[in-house]
Amino acid sequence: MKAVALDESRSPDTTQQTLTVDRRLEQKATAIRIDIVKMLNFARSGHTGGSLSCVEILVELFYEQMRHDPGNPALPSRDRFILSKGHAAPALYAVLADAGYFDKKELLTLRKLGTVLQGHPDSKKTRGIEVSTGSLGQGLSMGVGMALGLRIDRLDSRVYVLLGDGELQEGQVWEAAMSSAHYGLDNICAIVDRNGLQIDGAVEDIMNIEPLPDKWKGFGWNVITVDGHSFPSLRSAFRVARSVQGKPTVIIAKSLKGKGVSLFENKVHYHGVPPTDEELKIALEELTSCGR
Amino acid sequence: MREMIATRDAYGKALVALGEREPRVVVLDGDLSSSTKTGMFAKRFPDRFFNMGIAEQNLMGTAAGLAAAGKIPYASTFAIFASGRAWEQVRQSIAYAELNVKIVATHSGVTVGEDGGSHQSVEDISLMRSIPGMTVIVPADAVETEKVIMEIARHKGPMFVRLGRTKVPVVFENGCDFAIGRASTIAEGTDVAIIAAGVMTAKAVDAGAKLSAMGIHARIINMSTIKPIDEAAIVHAAEQTGALVTAEEHSIIGGLGSAVAEVVVKNCPVPVEFVGIRDTFGTSGSSEELLEYFGLTASHIMASAERAIKRKKQG
Numbered sequence: 001m002k003a004v005a006l007d008e009s010r011s012p013d014t015t016q017q018t019l020t021v022d023r024r025l026e027q028k029a030t031a032i033r034i035d036i037v038k039m040l041n042f043a044r045s046g047h048t049g050g051s052l053s054c055v056e057i058l059v060e061l062f063y064e065q066m067r068h069d070p071g072n073p074a075l076p077s078r079d080r081f082i083l084s085k086g087h088a089a090p091a092l093y094a095v096l097a098d099a100g101y102f103d104k105k106e107l108l109t110l111r112k113l114g115t116v117l118q119g120h121p122d123s124k125k126t127r128g129i130e131v132s133t134g135s136l137g138q139g140l141s142m143g144v145g146m147a148l149g150l151r152i153d154r155l156d157s158r159v160y161v162l163l164g165d166g167e168l169q170e171g172q173v174w175e176a177a178m179s180s181a182h183y184g185l186d187n188i189c190a191i192v193d194r195n196g197l198q199i200d201g202a203v204e205d206i207m208n209i210e211p212l213p214d215k216w217k218g219f220g221w222n223v224i225t226v227d228g229h230s231f232p233s234l235r236s237a238f239r240v241a242r243s244v245q246g247k248p249t250v251i252i253a254k255s256l257k258g259k260g261v262s263l264f265e266n267k268v269h270y271h272g273v274p275p276t277d278e279e280l281k282i283a284l285e286e287l288t289s290c291g292r
Numbered sequence: 293m294r295e296m297i298a299t300r301d302a303y304g305k306a307l308v309a310l311g312e313r314e315p316r317v318v319v320l321d322g323d324l325s326s327s328t329k330t331g332m333f334a335k336r337f338p339d340r341f342f343n344m345g346i347a348e349q350n351l352m353g354t355a356a357g358l359a360a361a362g363k364i365p366y367a368s369t370f371a372i373f374a375s376g377r378a379w380e381q382v383r384q385s386i387a388y389a390e391l392n393v394k395i396v397a398t399h400s401g402v403t404v405g406e407d408g409g410s411h412q413s414v415e416d417i418s419l420m421r422s423i424p425g426m427t428v429i430v431p432a433d434a435v436e437t438e439k440v441i442m443e444i445a446r447h448k449g450p451m452f453v454r455l456g457r458t459k460v461p462v463v464f465e466n467g468c469d470f471a472i473g474r475a476s477t478i479a480e481g482t483d484v485a486i487i488a489a490g491v492m493t494a495k496a497v498d499a500g501a502k503l504s505a506m507g508i509h510a511r512i513i514n515m516s517t518i519k520p521i522d523e524a525a526i527v528h529a530a531e532q533t534g535a536l537v538t539a540e541e542h543s544i545i546g547g548l549g550s551a552v553a554e555v556v557v558k559n560c561p562v563p564v565e566f567v568g569i570r571d572t573f574g575t576s577g578s579s580e581e582l583l584e585y586f587g588l589t590a591s592h593i594m595a596s597a598e599r600a601i602k603r604k605k606q607g
Contacts, residue, residue, distance in 0.1 A: 131389055
């Protein structure tokens with residue numbers, strides 16, 4: 001299989017080409033959302049809201065940004081992706097299957113006994129998963145270790161770590177943030193899926209994390225805030241992140257929990273609840289109409 | 293008089309030798325490199341050493357990431373922080389993914405001494421042993437420590453090595469052939485078997501010599517690998533002696549004694565006496581005073597051996 005090309009290797013985009021790329025990615029995002037709601041409904045458990053909120057981030061990374069090869073997941077020069085907010089596993093599984101890491105038929109085995117698609121990412125079981133996550137707050141530390149290892153081996157691969165906003169309440173995230181800046185790890189790019197909700201309610205009500213850009217800046221990071229559902233915005237942020245030297249970059253991606261299905265959008269209830277059969281029908285109607 | 297060397301000193305030395313031989317070895321520490329002796333490696337290989345500051349959870353996560361990038365990380369701090377503060381990071385980031393991280397914890401047990409109970413881990417073997425797939429090794433002396441540090445680099449998977457702060461007698465003056473999961477018999481005997489690990493192995497050897505003078509022939513077994521434990525050695529000892537004593541500088545809840553008892557009750561029920569710390573925290577004092585205070589001495593082992601033999605005869 002052919003590795004996905006880095007966007008630098010492409011010829012400069014014309015407006016027309018950019019539109020085509022974005023249209024294609026939007027269709028991809030919709031297809032991934034359809035897979036997610038189907039998987040979750042079939043599994044009868046899982047996290048709907050936070051899976052739907054990070055779809056554009058994953059699609060942009062796996063189809064436009066990252067150097068990787070679904071035919072050779074151990075490619076030494078690959079960019080690494082860590083899903084620190086492990087409960088969004090359905091979104092990552094849907095992307096990995098679509099990219100060709102495993103058969104799409106596996107998606108409907110999510111969370112079932114004997115599946116390779118565990119409730120949270122398991123690097124021992126799933127092709128394309130770099131490290132095991134699920135217990136929040138641990139992914140960025142593993143990213144730091146990978147980034148240090150890549151530096152020792154003089155590889156120019158990048159490490160992408162996707163965090164939830166509620167997850168930032170974990171102290172370990174800030175230990176990792178401190179160490180990334182201390183070691184000048186400009187090969188790390190963290191992305192915060194800033195959907196504003198956690199299980200018990202609004203992040204600002206449960207445990208306020210603002211002023212978020214100032215916190216990251218204070219820890220020595222380059223900070224970019226973008227619309228987490230806009231491919232052009234995400235793309236330009238990743239491009240800037242790649243050019244920053246001597247410090248890590250965090251992209252605060254403002255997003256909508258449950259994005260793409262009005263019924264689930266910005267609703268706390270759908271953090272950890274799958275669509276019922278009726279809700280699935282409504283969701284698929286909305287998603288397929290926007291996919292046309 | 294046997295030579296006295298702290299196992300942490302042997303660790304520092306072995307790590308440098310290992311670093312010369314194995315370029316994949318990297319070392320992490322949490323602001324304790326002068327105490328854990330990883331500072332020796334840091335000086336020799338500054339590009340392969342990472343001081344992670346006083347942040348043990350991130351230290352373990354970073355070690356996991358380095359392992360995922362193909363390195364062989366040795367992650368060091370005091371036992372209480374490695375096993376306690378960062379337990380869930382060891383579980384989720386390292387062990388759950390079966391990553392090749394070697395956690396080498398120093399300052400275990402009450403021989404930490406004057407720093408007191410806050411710093412004396414009496415639970416670490418128990419905590420680490422309960423994590424699926426985690427290998428747990430407690431070397432007896434400096435000679436065995438060097439062997440362990442070199443040997444574990446040759447085997448993949450998460451491992452926890454428990455070392456101490458204080459100088460301890462060299463038991464294996466003539467060398468030892470350490471292998472993961474294999475107990476070594478230091479003295480043969482058929483009246484009772486004393487199974488020990490760490491600083492208690494030297495005490496067990498002393499107890500064995502004194503018992504021998506009294507006409508009691510004790511088998512002395514050094515059980516440096518607590519997990520996976522050498523079941524065959526325990527079963528043979530139980531069958532051939534009919535009475536066991538375990539000796540550890542750790543709580544008797546969940547440590548070596550528990551691991552031995554798990555094998556004994558399943559295969560060959562015989563009386564077992566436990567020498568160890570009895571559901572209590574440590575306290576300040578010198579390491580020798582504390583070993584006496586908590587009953588971790590040759591005379592306590594001897595008394596336990598006599599009790600086990602008596603119980604065998606009553607049985």
